[in-house]
Amino acid sequence: xxxxxxxxxxxxxxxxxxxxxxxxxxxxxxxxxxxxxxxxxxxxxxxxxxxxxxxxxxxxxxxxxxxxxxxxxxxxxxxxxxxxxxxxxxxxxxxxxxxxxxxxxxxxxxxxxxxxxxxxxxxxxxxxxxxxxxxxxxxxxxxxxxxxxxxxxxxxxxxxxxxxxxxxxxxxxxxxxxxxxxxxxxxxxxxxxxxxxxxxxxxxxxxxxxxxxxxxxxxxxxxxxxxxxxxxxxxxxxxxxxxxxxxxxxxxxxxxxxxxxxxxxxxxxxxxxxxxxxxxxxxxxxxxxxxxxxxxxxxxxxxxxxxxxxxxxxxxxx
Amino acid sequence: xxxxxxxxxxxxxxxxxxxxxxxxxxxxxxxxxxxxxxxxxxxxxxxxxxxxxxxxxxxxxxxxxxxxxxxxxxxxxxxxxxxxxxxxxxxxxxxxxxxxxxxxx
Numbered sequence: 226x227x228x229x230x231x232x233x234x235x236x237x238x239x240x241x242x243x244x245x246x247x248x249x250x251x252x253x254x255x256x257x258x259x260x261x262x263x264x265x266x267x268x269x270x271x272x273x274x275x276x277x278x279x280x281x282x283x284x285x286x287x288x289x290x291x292x293x294x295x296x297x298x299x300x301x302x303x304x305x306x307x308x309x310x311x312x313x314x315x316x317x318x319x320x321x322x323x324x325x326x327x328x329x330x331x332x333x334x335x336x337x338x339x340x341x342x343x344x345x346x347x348x349x350x351x352x353x354x355x356x357x358x359x360x361x362x363x364x365x366x367x368x369x370x371x372x373x374x375x376x377x378x379x380x381x382x383x384x385x386x387x388x389x390x391x392x393x394x395x396x397x398x399x400x401x402x403x404x405x406x407x408x409x410x411x412x413x414x415x416x417x418x419x420x421x422x423x424x425x426x427x428x429x430x431x432x433x434x435x436x437x438x439x440x441x442x443x444x445x446x447x448x449x450x451x452x453x454x455x456x457x458x459x460x461x462x463x464x465x466x467x468x469x470x471x472x473x474x475x476x477x478x479x480x481x482x483x484x485x486x487x488x489x490x491x492x493x494x495x496x497x498x499x500x501x502x503x504x505x506x507x508x509x510x511x512x513x514x515x516x517x518x519x520x521x522x523x524x525x526x527x528x529x530x531x532x533x534x535x536x537x538x539x540x541x542x543x
Numbered sequence: 544x545x546x547x548x549x550x551x552x553x554x555x556x557x558x559x560x561x562x563x564x565x566x567x568x569x570x571x572x573x574x575x576x577x578x579x580x581x582x583x584x585x586x587x588x589x590x591x592x593x594x595x596x597x598x599x600x601x602x603x604x605x606x607x608x609x610x611x612x613x614x615x616x617x618x619x620x621x622x623x624x625x626x627x628x629x630x631x632x633x634x635x636x637x638x639x640x641x642x643x644x645x646x647x648x
Contacts, residue, residue, distance in 0.1 A: 356573050400555070411558070
């Protein structure tokens with residue numbers, strides 16, 4: 226088990242006042258809140274921060290934590306000294322957070338068992354429907370085009386008969402319906418938390434997100450492809466084979482196409498009830514002038530074409 | 544995992560626009576209907592349908608309601624602040640998506 230430096234997590238000195246701790250938490254919580262932040266490890270950071278605050282905001286827990294001494298380094302192998310918390314009284318109310326699984330082994334070792342015992346579910350004769358649960362799953366764009374069956378692994382905290390929280394893993398095979406788009410949910414009835422007594426199980430909601438695709442970008446139901454073309458294909462027009470998630474198609478590039486032009490293949494986007502479109506965005510690639518021949522061609526263009534791309538800048542810059 | 548697990552395929556229902564009832568939305572967020580109604584009064588989510596019994600919510604409402612719940616719980620923001628934060632976050636998200644399709648990301 227590794228020692229956690231809660232002061233370091235919050236960027237505070239060990240002498241920080243309770244007010245300073247609160248202010249630091251508010252500031253960092255806004256920064257790393259998974260709903261707000263787009264930083265990759267925001268969720269892990271936010272959990273770590275929540276754990277640090279859980280300890281430091283409570284003068285009892287903070288005093289107990291301080292008792293461990295200042296000599297520990299974050300990440301160091303840690304074993305709590307015997308009777309380290311002797312004389313400290315934790316007055317319940319330990320968890321303000323309801324997802325107890327968010328806390329580290331380190332936290333649980335120090336404060337866990339006492340706090341959890343109050344969560345015990347000894348109710349008799351209560352028949353309540355289980356909670357609905359939620360998970361986000363990442364699928365490939367192709368799965369939405371063709372429909373697919375995917376195996377997903379889920380983990381959820383569960384409270385066992387001893388009132389301890391355990392993380393339970395399970396695998397589910399689920400059908401990905403054709404035409405689903407990012408942000409949509411699939412509801413699996415009865416796959417949420419189990420109910421108490423004879424209460425029904427809750428439902429499981431899966432929010433769909435797409436993996437990044439090496440070729441395509443997706444906006445709602447529309448799919449975009451960057452297509453590199455030569456200057457002469459753009460200028461003279463051409464017929465080019467382009468990939469789409471449903472296989473390759475022959476695309477006619479009109480003559481005098483410009484850089485960034487969008488060509489639309491109607492209805493070739495995500496096959497949702499209202500199907501999206503497929504857009505090909507032309508990216509004109511210039512051949513390098515790295516041979517005598519290539520230089521000669523550019524030189525010839527310079528001499529024979531009356532072309533000024535800077536007309537809009539005014540006479541001075543021409 | 545045994546072969547039985549491999550064969551069992553769960554088929555769910557896709558939540559299309561306007562397909563959750565008030566009760567289903569409450570259960571999906573594990574929250575009381577009063578709180579959902581206060582979200583509607585603040586304009587954070589909007590149901591389709593005149594009568595409360597006919598109210599229908601979209602999958603997007605579910606995402607917003609759950610974000611609102613987390614923001615209130617974790618950052619102690621009030622409903623007006625949540626409404627503002629969610630609108631701004633959605634705007635940022637759509638701008639990010641546009642940047643991505645322009646190929647500059």
